[in-house]
Amino acid sequence: MTKAREEQTYDLRTLEHLIRKGTVDPKDYQAFLKTLPDSALQAEYIEVYEEPDPTEETTLPESGLTFRPAEPAK
DSSP states (O other): OOHHHHHHHTOHHHHHHHHHHTSSOHHHHHHHHHHSOOOGGGOOOOOOOOOOOTTSOOSSOSSOOOOOOOOOOO
16 A cells, blocks of 8 residues: 555544444554654643633633522522
8 A cells, every 4th residue: 555545544534434334454553553653752842821811701700609599489
């Protein structure tokens, strides 16, 4: 199988469908995964923090939740 065809066959967006259809054998997919290089050492970890937009209303309470007694049924 050519590299381009292999990448298309094992594309995660279609893989589950192809396995259910019987076009792709799960054992072949596992063998393909083992051929992929481990890029963990090349990963760059970054910390992401986004300041909340002060113009947007929030649905989260500012502090702890408070409860009040239920109103009697009329």
